[in-house]
Amino acid sequence: MNMNQFVLAFPLSVAVDEPFAITENVRVLADTKTLMIPGCSVQFNVVRQEASADLLGIFREHCDLTEDEEKAIFAHRSLLFLLGNVKNLEDVRMVNVAISKMFEAKALGVYMQQSGTSWTPDAFYDLLGAGEYPMDPWIDIINSGETLYSLGLATFALPDLCISTSIEDPEEALLMVADSLFGDGIPAKSGSIVDFGDGESYVLRQETKTFFAKEDPEFNKQGVLRIVKK
Numbered sequence: 001m002n003m004n005q006f007v008l009a010f011p012l013s014v015a016v017d018e019p020f021a022i023t024e025n026v027r028v029l030a031d032t033k034t035l036m037i038p039g040c041s042v043q044f045n046v047v048r049q050e051a052s053a054d055l056l057g058i059f060r061e062h063c064d065l066t067e068d069e070e071k072a073i074f075a076h077r078s079l080l081f082l083l084g085n086v087k088n089l090e091d092v093r094m095v096n097v098a099i100s101k102m103f104e105a106k107a108l109g110v111y112m113q114q115s116g117t118s119w120t121p122d123a124f125y126d127l128l129g130a131g132e133y134p135m136d137p138w139i140d141i142i143n144s145g146e147t148l149y150s151l152g153l154a155t156f157a158l159p160d161l162c163i164s165t166s167i168e169d170p171e172e173a174l175l176m177v178a179d180s181l182f183g184d185g186i187p188a189k190s191g192s193i194v195d196f197g198d199g200e201s202y203v204l205r206q207e208t209k210t211f212f213a214k215e216d217p218e219f220n221k222q223g224v225l226r227i228v229k230k
Contacts, residue, residue, distance in 0.1 A: 006095070006138070006155050007083050007113035010102050011055055011076035016048050020080060022105045028080060035082065040098035042091050047081040055079075058111060063123040072108050073120075080107070086156065089183040092134045099124065115140040115152025116218075133179050141171050142211055148174055149211040151218055156182045159222040162207055167229055177202060177227050188225065201230040 014020055017030040023038055028046060035044045056074045059065060065073070080102075086092050099110055103121040111118040117140045119127065127137050140151040148170050150161045158181055163170045176196065181188045190206040207224040 004155060004157050005083055005085055005114070007081060008095075008099065009111040009113060010080045010082070010107040011051070011073055011109055011111075012078050012080055012107060013072070013075070014077060016050050016078035018078075020105065022101055037098040037101050039101060040094040042084050042086065042094050042098070044082040044084045044098070047083065049079045049081065051076050051078055055111070058116075059109060059118045059120065062118045063109075063120050065120065069108075069120050076108055089134060089179075092138065092182075093131065096128060096131065096134050096137070112138060112152070114138075114155045117152070133175060135179055135182060136175055139175060139178060141174065144211060149224070150174055150178060151211075153178060154220045154222065157222070158182060158188050160210075160220045160224045161227055162211075162224055163227040167227075173202065174227060177204075188222075190225065193230065194227075202227045203230045204228075 012020055020028040022028065026037065028035060030048065032046045035046050037044070055076065056070065059073055082098070084095070086095060102110070103124070109118060109120045110124065115138055117137060119137060124137055128134070135156070138152055138155065142149045142151055143165070146165055147162050148165060153160045158178070161174050161178060163174045167173060177194050180186050180194045186192055186194055190204055192204045193201055194204070195201040204225040205228055207226040210219070210224050212219045
């Protein structure tokens, strides 16, 4: 997979060769290869696959599922993959709109392959909130004990980030720095300063220790930057 490409997998209750109606005028057929979803300017490549026996376990890792959600995901009949690229924060917002359209069309959830995150519709909306930080659902946070690591920033052509768990609200700081790098154009390099105002600022330092080995598919070739309280 192109590491700058996102891959979204939606479990569906229809079979892989059955049409899936996103809107009254937009339907995904068995042979659909590309797709535009109303409200989103990003074009998707489309792949359809049979159901996955491992999917419920993946969703359980990230969501507190209700009994009905568990039953629906367990019984899903196919997966619809949407692949594409995001060049800026507005593209991310647009793809979030497309994800919402998929949920309105009764997709059971979304698995974001590039970060390993998975969300039911309710969990996705809870995390996204008012949409002030549209990247949040796209980023996985891995806790190694003393350090939080991000996973998924290669999708945005960025190095991943890490931060000490001793810092106050480390996850929030990590996500805000990620948003600043991609949305505000702050250089993603050692020595860059991210200033949130009110005396809260951070400096980025090149990190030599990474969470994933070079041979792992999750390894980010652009490296890892450590967020340090200034």
